[in-house]
Amino acid sequence: MTSLRQRKIQLFQENNKDKARLLISCPDQPGIVAAVSKFLFDHGANILQSDQYSIDPEGGGRFFMRVEFILPNLSEREKHLEEEFSIIGENFKMDWHFAYAYHIKRMAIFVSKQDHCLMELLWQWQAGDLVADIPVVISNHPDLGPTVEQLGIPFYHIPVTKETKQEAEQKQLKLLEEYKIDVSVLARYMQILSPEFIAAQPLKIINIHHSFLPAFIGARPYERAYERGVKIIGATSHYVTDDLDEGPIIEQGVQRVNHSNNAEDLKRIGRSVERSVLARAVTWHLEDRVIAFKNKTVVFG
Structure with a gap:
């Protein structure tokens, strides 16, 4: 018998099966938003929300970003997506990770x-x-x-x-x-x-x-x-x-x-x-x- 807890999880996973978030922290520099947006566009993702924040941008500070997006068949593409994004992460010296909404914490x-x-x-x-x-x-x-x-x-x-x-x-x-x-x-x-x-x-x-x-x-x-x-x-x-x-x-x-x-x-x-x-x-x-x-x-x- 499926418990209330299990039913809640299954429903949320079904409703969010193609949704993910990308969180980034890195040295502030030009081109970060453009590179991230182009990467998601090239992979067929639709950006739902994008937020950025810079600490001391004039003094070579820190840049933070959170992007929420939808990508069809995402669960089958997780590994490929992360492997390809690692190139951007390395170029911009990013601390980054994808968080998949259907992976209930x-x-x-x-x-x-x-x-x-x-x-x-x-x-x-x-x-x-x-x-x-x-x-x-x-x-x-x-x-x-x-x-x-x-x-x-x-x-x-x-x-x-x-x-x-x-x-x-x-x-x-x-x-x-x-x-x-x-x-x-x-x-x-x-x-x-x-x-x-x-x-x-x-x-x-x-x-x-x-x-x-x-x-x-x-x-x-x-x-x-x-x-x-x-x-x-x-x-x-x-x-x-x-x-x-x-x-x-x-x-x-x-x-x-x-x-x-x-x-x-x-x-x-x-x-x-x-x-x-x-x-x-x-x-x-x-x-x-x-x-x-x-x-x-x-x-x-």
């Missing part, structure tokens, strides 16, 4: 006890707004297991303590390999990942946290923010790197508060901002709209 969600970010992702997935395959949810607590499993998604409870952290991460990495995961999302997963874990998924782990940082580091940030009388509540979603909470930022959001809001109000407002910011960041990653460069990102609309 497989996303693992990591969660602890708080459910607001997890539920937002699952709701958007059910509604068809989040195009991904979610084959597994992993948690260091058992609390959210029934919620996840009722949607037919396998849930793995892997406890983490200081003494068992390395063993737990090995189990997690084994699951990511077993389920062929393309991207992991930390939906308020309250654990610091080891450098070894991060190295296994470079720029493929997305996190969410409050935007008080570098202020109010550590425990009870909302209580301390309330005591300080903050006027803005925010959230930041970013790629995870070895530098704690300092990876390339994908998306941020804020909401104003005032003297009438107590600490519990700030937490509630913060949760609302967190879940929407994370959902947008994940969506943009799944749609291949993000290019990371150094410790920044270019996010195409």
Whole structure:
């Protein structure tokens, strides 16, 4: 019997069987757009959207490009297309890759006890707004297991303590390999990942946290923010790197508060901002709209 998850994937793949995106990052120089456009035209592609951005074009800066296109019988032409484009890539010293829309990204969600970010992702997935395959949810607590499993998604409870952290991460990495995961999302997963874990998924782990940082580091940030009388509540979603909470930022959001809001109000407002910011960041990653460069990102609309 075909599951809801499988039916969603099959429908999207059928509707996008000839669609792909080309993402490029390279030294800025004349002729890049012309070369890319001519290449796609010569291969019979129809460009649906093309976005470009240059950093410091006057000073020999960096050029970024995202092109979405349709090409008939694309699934049969992937290898040939990439082999021929490699010549252009070499000429312009490009970092480039084709992302095929019908290759649905497989996303693992990591969660602890708080459910607001997890539920937002699952709701958007059910509604068809989040195009991904979610084959597994992993948690260091058992609390959210029934919620996840009722949607037919396998849930793995892997406890983490200081003494068992390395063993737990090995189990997690084994699951990511077993389920062929393309991207992991930390939906308020309250654990610091080891450098070894991060190295296994470079720029493929997305996190969410409050935007008080570098202020109010550590425990009870909302209580301390309330005591300080903050006027803005925010959230930041970013790629995870070895530098704690300092990876390339994908998306941020804020909401104003005032003297009438107590600490519990700030937490509630913060949760609302967190879940929407994370959902947008994940969506943009799944749609291949993000290019990371150094410790920044270019996010195409």
